[in-house]
Amino acid sequence: MLAAAERAGVGAGRRFGEVILETKGLTRVFGSGSHRLVAVDHVDFQIRSGEIVALIGESGSGKTTMGRMLLGLLAPTEGQVLFRGKDLEEYRKRREMREYWRSVQAVFQDPFASFNSFYKVSRTLMNAFKLLPKRPPEDERKEKIYRAVDAVGLNPAEVLDKHPHELSGGQRQRLMIARALLVEPEVLIADEPTSMVDASSRASVLNILLDLRERLNLTIIFITHDIGMAYYTSDRLLIMQHGRIVEQGPSEEIIRNPRHEYTKRLLSDVPTLHQEWELSS
Ligand SMILES: Nc1ncnc2c1ncn2[C@@H]1O[C@H](COP(=O)(O)OP(=O)(O)OP(=O)(O)O)[C@@H](O)[C@H]1O
Numbered sequence: 005m006l007a008a009a010e011r012a013g014v015g016a017g018r019r020f021g022e023v024i025l026e027t028k029g030l031t032r033v034f035g036s037g038s039h040r041l042v043a044v045d046h047v048d049f050q051i052r053s054g055e056i057v058a059l060i061g062e063s064g065s066g067k068t069t070m071g072r073m074l075l076g077l078l079a080p081t082e083g084q085v086l087f088r089g090k091d092l093e094e095y096r097k098r099r100e101m102r103e104y105w106r107s108v109q110a111v112f113q114d115p116f117a118s119f120n121s122f123y124k125v126s127r128t129l130m131n132a133f134k135l136l137p138k139r140p141p142e143d144e145r146k147e148k149i150y151r152a153v154d155a156v157g158l159n160p161a162e163v164l165d166k167h168p169h170e171l172s173g174g175q176r177q178r179l180m181i182a183r184a185l186l187v188e189p190e191v192l193i194a195d196e197p198t199s200m201v202d203a204s205s206r207a208s209v210l211n212i213l214l215d216l217r218e219r220l221n222l223t224i225i226f227i228t229h230d231i232g233m234a235y236y237t238s239d240r241l242l243i244m245q246h247g248r249i250v251e252q253g254p255s256e257e258i259i260r261n262p263r264h265e266y267t268k269r270l271l272s273d274v275p276t277l278h279q280e281w282e283l284s285s
């Protein structure tokens with residue numbers, strides 16, 4: 005079993021910064037009448053700068069819906085998302101979403117949808133610089149792309165000239181991380197960042213992300229149904245069921261002493277949690 009101090013993302017005694025992302029009564033309802041579904045139900049949480057937080061829940065619990073609201077891609081039915089105390093609604097009204105996305109980037113569950121299928125990878129990555137207030141000169145942009153692709157464990161010479169359909173799901177997912185890196189955000193929201201990669205690449209993708217926290221003091225929100233992965237990577241866990249956060253706290257505490265029945269059930273589904281993460285770390 006991994007000792008607590010060896011778990012990759014988790015530094016005992018690490019001090020976090022100010023509250024960077026916060027939700028207040030965040031709610032999203034889909035449909036109406038007999039089709040009404042409350043996907044996210046009055047959620048309140050705070051995330052501090054430099055923290056790694058995992059949002060965990062079964063399929064359909066509302067994780068991706070929450071992630072999309074945190075990114076400002078989906079409007080809440082009720083409640084707020086605040087970035088450094090400023091309501092996302094303000095960014096939207098003032099047409100400042102680009103400014104927000106400079107600070108808050110995402111890696112999605114299905115990266116295929118995030119690439120323009122007509123563009124080569126190099127062009128998609130070049131477009132990331134459009135978010136920056138001052139675009140670096142072309143040589144520098146190329147150099148940065150080369151380094152970002154290399155940093156996510158891919159061979160730039162091999163992938164940059166390809167179109168998205170010529171890549172594997174795992175390669176696309178790594179390239180999304182590379183693209184997010186180019187923007188140098190403060191917060192990264194990673195929705196099932198390893199869903200497309202095989203078990204042997206999973207730890208390496210996670211380690212890339214954790215290394216970024218070390219180097220850039222990145223704040224990371226991992227969205228996952230995998231409580232083992234969450235434990236391995238995260239300082240704090242938010243457990244989500246039917247759109248609500250039913251339990252939250254430091255990862256170590258929740259794993260050792262789960263209080264909510266749902267958390268206990270999620271844990272009982274992974275009897276090999278410790279074994280598994282020892283093998284792949
Ligand atoms: N655009 C939409 N219109 C209607 N219902 C939706 C929409 N998006 C999500 N839902 C519903 O909201 C609920 C939460 O979905 P969501 O995708 O957030 O779950 P999830 O926790 O990310 O699941 P998974 O682990 O399978 O990715 C589900 O019941 C889903 O069917």
Ligand SMILES: [Mg+2]
Pocket residue numbers: 067068069113195
């Ligand atoms: Mg999802």
